[in-house]
Every structure is written in structure tokens, then in C-alpha cells.
Amino acid sequence: MSETYDFLFKFLVIGSAGTGKSCLLHQFIENKFKQDSNHTIGVEFGSRVVNVGGKTVKLQIWDTAGQERFRSVTRSYYRGAAGALLVYDITSRETYNTLTNWLTDARTLASPNIVIILCGNKKDLDADREVTFLEASRFAQENELMFLETSALTGENVEEAFLKCARIILNKIDSAGGFAVTEERGRGKECKCHLSVIQRVNMGRSPIIRTPRHIHRKEDYQGELDPERMGSGIQYGDASLRQLRQPRGTQPQTKQQCSC
């Protein structure tokens, strides 16, 4: 059966061995705890279609091995990831102490705009906790990460972690078109000319928008993430492409430069 979705996001699950990465993925996809989980060899893969903010998004998730000996293999999968769950085990300070290394790898090897959610997993083992919520929250804040404590065992916050990541990515996307230009402030993204506001009205590709005042170039109003950029970790899905193919009457005939 063919799936229809607006976007496809490439996600990674990274972090030290034994933190529960495979169990988190399994819980998210199968909605149950993976009993007898073994160390991942290299990488494993899962996918799920979710609805976020009215858009259908296919999450293509790469679960990487945490063991050091697989590091060179797993690093080769980082390229072009749009989002990542960075996992440590709240009952193991050792796994928390390695977070900076994982973070550096993700930011260097994946997309520069990668959205990372820090997950303190095994929340159900609170009695054995070695890392406090406050300490990890501070780390997340200092490193511009979103933070959640999760439990792959009970399912607590698992769905939320993946959906939060997808939601942030969607917010950052410039859908590269389907915008209307208005002068109503506060209801869209302001063009750099500060005269007009670009409002997203639907999906579509119209690289330049012309108003009586001037032509707005894409770079005047685009967001942080552009699905059309190679290595963004984002692709348009069938649902978006169908709309993109619809005839649009907004394409400009000339290539004047924006005066702003």
C-alpha cells in the first residue's frame, strides 16, 4: 500500500551503549517494550508516519550502535539527518558524561541545523538515578537542546520526544512557496524590507513573490530549513508534490531584484 505524506524527515537515535536507544525506537514504532534487547550491530532502521501540526510526516529513523567499535560505521549515517534523539541513561553517570562527544559528532557530521532532543531514558528507575533532572536541564539549556526524561519500558514521553523533534523541524521549514504577501503585521514572516509580511497559505513552490511594491526574493523570507537544500534531511512527500504540480498563477515573468 503506498503511503502519502507531506514530508519525510531523517532522524537519528544516538548515545552510549545500553542507554535504551533500540527500546525507544521499538516503543515508538510498535507501541511496546522490546524484551531482551541486544546490542545493535552498526545501525538498524525503523519508520512511522505521524501527524504533526496538520501535516503528515514520515519519520525515517536510524538507530545507531552505541558501542565504540561501531563508531566509524555509525558516523557515516549522520549525514543529512534533520533530527536526532540524544539518549543517556539516568541511572548511569558514565553515559551522561559522554553526551558532549555525541553532540559534537551530530553537529559536525549531520545537518548544521539538526534539531536534537536530549532524552534521559529509564525514567522508571528513579530509585537508581545518578543524574538529576535539574542538572540535565541545565546541560540542555547551555547546549540549545530540548530535554525530556523518557521510559522505553512504560512508554512515558517516548511519543512526545519524537513528535517534539518533528514539530520543531516543521516550524523551521521554509516550504519554499505557497506564500501570500500581506501588509498585516504579526500574522506571518516579515520580509527583510520590513514593508510586507509573507504568510504561508499552502504548500507549493513559488520562488519569487511579486507585489506592487517590489519583488520579494526567497532569501528575504525563508526560514532556517529549506527542504530543497541537499542534506537538509527533509524531503517533500507525495502529498506535497501533488500540490506542487498544480498550476499556480503567481509565477513572475521577470527577474527584477528586490529593492530591499
Ligand SMILES: Nc1nc2c(ncn2[C@@H]2O[C@H](COP(=O)(O)OP(=O)(O)OP(=O)(O)O)[C@@H](O)[C@H]2O)c(=O)[nH]1
Ligand atoms: N528499566 C528500563 N530498562 C530499559 C529501558 N530502556 C531500555 N532498557 C534496558 O536497557 C538495556 C539496553 O537497551 P537497548 O535498547 O538495547 O540499548 P541501546 O542503547 O540500543 O544499546 P546499543 O545498541 O548497544 O547502543 C536493555 O536491557 C533494556 O531492556 C527503560 O526505559 N527502562
